[in-house]
Amino acid sequence: LTYYFASAFNKIVVQPTGQLPLTGISWILPYYKKLLDKVGIEVQAGSRMEYNSTSTPFTESDIPEKHMDNGSEVLYSLNTVFLDDIVRVRIDSIAALREEITDENKDPYRFAQDFMMMTMEKGGPYIDAQMAKRIGLITDVGGTFFDDEGYKVGKCTEIGAYVKARRQEIERESHGTSVLGAMLVKLAQLTRRQEGVNMIKLLRTYHSQGQVTVGVVYLHGSIERGGANGGSLVCKALIDAAEDPEVQSIVLRVDSAGGDFVASDAIASAVKMVQAKYGKPVVASYGNTAASGAYLATTHCGRIFASPATLTGGIGVSSTRPVVTKRFMDFFELGIRQFTLTGPNTNWHKLEGEKLEAFKSFVGKTYDLFIAQVASGRKISEEEAENVAQGQVFTGLQARENKLIDFIGGFVYSVEAAAQWGYENRAHSLRSMTGHYYQSAIASAQRECAADSDPILKDGKYQ
Numbered sequence: 001l002t003y004y005f006a007s008a009f010n011k012i013v014v015q016p017t018g019q020l021p022l023t024g025i026s027w028i029l030p031y032y033k034k035l036l037d038k039v040g041i042e043v044q045a046g047s048r049m050e051y052n053s054t055s056t057p058f059t060e061s062d063i064p065e066k067h068m069d070n071g072s073e074v075l076y077s078l079n080t081v082f083l084d085d086i087v088r089v090r091i092d093s094i095a096a097l098r099e100e101i102t103d104e105n106k107d108p109y110r111f112a113q114d115f116m117m118m119t120m121e122k123g124g125p126y127i128d129a130q131m132a133k134r135i136g137l138i139t140d141v142g143g144t145f146f147d148d149e150g151y152k153v154g155k156c157t158e159i160g161a162y163v164k165a166r167r168q169e170i171e172r173e174s175h176g177t178s179v180l181g182a183m184l185v186k187l188a189q190l191t192r193r194q195e196g197v198n199m200i201k202l203l204r205t206y207h208s209q210g211q212v213t214v215g216v217v218y219l220h221g222s223i224e225r226g227g228a229n230g231g232s233l234v235c236k237a238l239i240d241a242a243e244d245p246e247v248q249s250i251v252l253r254v255d256s257a258g259g260d261f262v263a264s265d266a267i268a269s270a271v272k273m274v275q276a277k278y279g280k281p282v283v284a285s286y287g288n289t290a291a292s293g294a295y296l297a298t299t300h301c302g303r304i305f306a307s308p309a310t311l312t313g314g315i316g317v318s319s320t321r322p323v324v325t326k327r328f329m330d331f332f333e334l335g336i337r338q339f340t341l342t343g344p345n346t347n348w349h350k351l352e353g354e355k356l357e358a359f360k361s362f363v364g365k366t367y368d369l370f371i372a373q374v375a376s377g378r379k380i381s382e383e384e385a386e387n388v389a390q391g392q393v394f395t396g397l398q399a400r401e402n403k404l405i406d407f408i409g410g411f412v413y414s415v416e417a418a419a420q421w422g423y424e425n426r427a428h429s430l431r432s433m434t435g436h437y438y439q440s441a442i443a444s445a446q447r448e449c450a451a452d453s454d455p456i457l458k459d460g461k462y463q
Contacts, residue, residue, distance in 0.1 A: 012139050253411060265297075283418040
């Protein structure tokens with residue numbers, strides 16, 4: 001992935017002693033059942049749908065066939081994104097090799113794809129700097145700062161300078177075409193009474209010269225009920241942003257594989273409340289991962305953005321309950337005695353009979369609630385939600401095809417979309433506000449003075 005990131009730059013320089021890591025994307029999945037059996041720990045698991053893989057590392061000795069199929073599909077999609085993105089930006093330099101290797105009439109894009117795959121298979125995992133330059137994967141071989149050939153680092157541009165320039169550009173564009181600005185001018189002309197003057201001041205303050213403030217709330221790591229990644233903290237951050245008068249829209253930035261269902265559901269509820277009660281748009285922006293409970297937490301966001309290689313979906317419920325068996329206790333010469341009123345419910349006791357059925361039933365009911373939330377948030381039927389809710393994991397591209405997200409785009413795109421949506425939403429609110437104040441000013445003027453004696457009224461209308 002190091003080269004994947006670097007491939008987007010105009011110049012790629014590698015030191016003469018450096019290597020280019022080009023391995024593609026892969027996974028390593030450990031399975032612990034044999035080890036747990038050996039030490040005397042049995043894992044009781046409840047899950048819904050065949051693709052849910054949360055508990056299988058502890059209940060299986062090897063990967064189930066369905067999970068292998070899903071994993072292979074996801075890896076193929078990820079590596080397709082990986083190769084296509086590299087080819088798209090390096091195509092000119094790579095395609096220049098056509099005459100040396102194959103028929104020059106072959107489609108450049110197809111040639112570059114095939115060449116990159118061949119390079120990964122035969123040249124990986126590491127390609128030396130000279131070879132990388134010859135085949136067009138980098139632009140130069142040189143030192144970090146300068147070398148004998150006089151190569152020097154180009155002028156650096158701070159990201160803050162770009163952000164400032166982009167903000168000024170947006171403000172210039174909005175100032176020239178602002179409907180709200182024109183409305184304020186018109187209201188200033190129409191209204192000469194103190195009520196109108198106060199209203200103008202209020203609207204100008206709310207308008208803030210065309211600027212839109214986007215609040216960013218982060219949901220990172222395993223979702224828990226309390227602690228640093230507690231759902232309560234995320235909910236509080238969402239509500240704080242909603243109650244902040246200077247914030248017009250919110251981006252919920254997610255990089256999480258899920259976690260506690262109750263905490264995830266609480267975040268989803270907060271997202272719905274912020275949009276319904278406060279009228280502020282919430283846009284979800286997915287990072288590396290937004291699966292299972294993290295997807296549940298964002299399913300009611302007005303718009304969902306994900307990168308092509310984001311891992312998302314995982315719509316399913318699984319609960320694991322490790323049980324320490326007699327073999328474990330004998331091995332470590334332990335003795336356990338527990339006193340309870342309703343029966344044992346700890347990891348030292350195995351669930352059986354009605355208690356085991358109740359455990360599995362709870363998992364099933366939780367899954368049904370998950371499906372209902374997805375269907376409601378994504379505005380699809382529960383049958384459609386069920387079709388993609390087998391516990392499968394999808395890349396961002398696959399998720400868009402399955403209607404689980406709205407747009408392909410990174411964090412910057414989601415912030416710009418939230419800013420635009422917040423601006424439009426505020427414009428709508430201000431139109432309603434100005435209409436109310438305008439009608440109030442008219443009614444007040446008509447009550448206080450006669451139409452023929454008021455210098456700013458003629459025939460009951462403002463001039």
